[in-house]
Amino acid sequence: MNASTANRIVSPEGIAPPLGAYSHGIAAAGPGQWLHIAGQVGVAPDGTLAQGFEAQARQAWANLAAVLREAGMDARHLVRVGSFLVDPAHLPLLGPVRQPFLGEARPASTVLVVRALARPEWLFEVEATAFRRE
Numbered sequence: 001m002n003a004s005t006a007n008r009i010v011s012p013e014g015i016a017p018p019l020g021a022y023s024h025g026i027a028a029a030g031p032g033q034w035l036h037i038a039g040q041v042g043v044a045p046d047g048t049l050a051q052g053f054e055a056q057a058r059q060a061w062a063n064l065a066a067v068l069r070e071a072g073m074d075a076r077h078l079v080r081v082g083s084f085l086v087d088p089a090h091l092p093l094l095g096p097v098r099q100p101f102l103g104e105a106r107p108a109s110t111v112l113v114v115r116a117l118a119r120p121e122w123l124f125e126v127e128a129t130a131f132r133r134e
Contacts, residue, residue: 007079007131009106020095021102022109026079028131035071035130039084040064041122049121053090054097057124061101064126077130078107084125088113098126 010025011017018024028034040063042056043049050059068074083098085091094111107128117125 007077018106020109021099021106022081023106024108026108028079028133030133032131032133033071035068035073035077035132037064037067037128037130039125039127040067041117041119041125053085053087053123054093056122057090057094057097057126060124060126061098064128065101068130071130071132073130073132075102075105075107077132078102078105078128079131080108080129081110082127083109083111084117085111085113086116086123090123094124 008027008029009023010027011023015024040060041049042059043063044059050056065075068077083094085094091111091113117123
């Protein structure tokens, strides 16, 4: 992606640098296409739920990547990512799972530990917003 089509990382002086593989902000300007990706969970295309946090998180990220591909985008177009975990003990596992999907992309990112997701068997959910300039 060249500079004229890339989203711009916003990293102001005077605040601590990001604590992980994300950016404080992403500026997306100009004509283009926005993609708002609904929360993705660890359900495979055949409808089965992956077992365990890491497997569910990998499947959820794979589902998110599939939505990006269908829209003609990839991780470089991500502007914002929100991750939801139901167990704080899973937090150290999240980075190694998400990194292969993000590659060098550093979208603005929020991670929340929540009491529950929509179904009790779900351990992880990820949502995102992407932007591709024309």
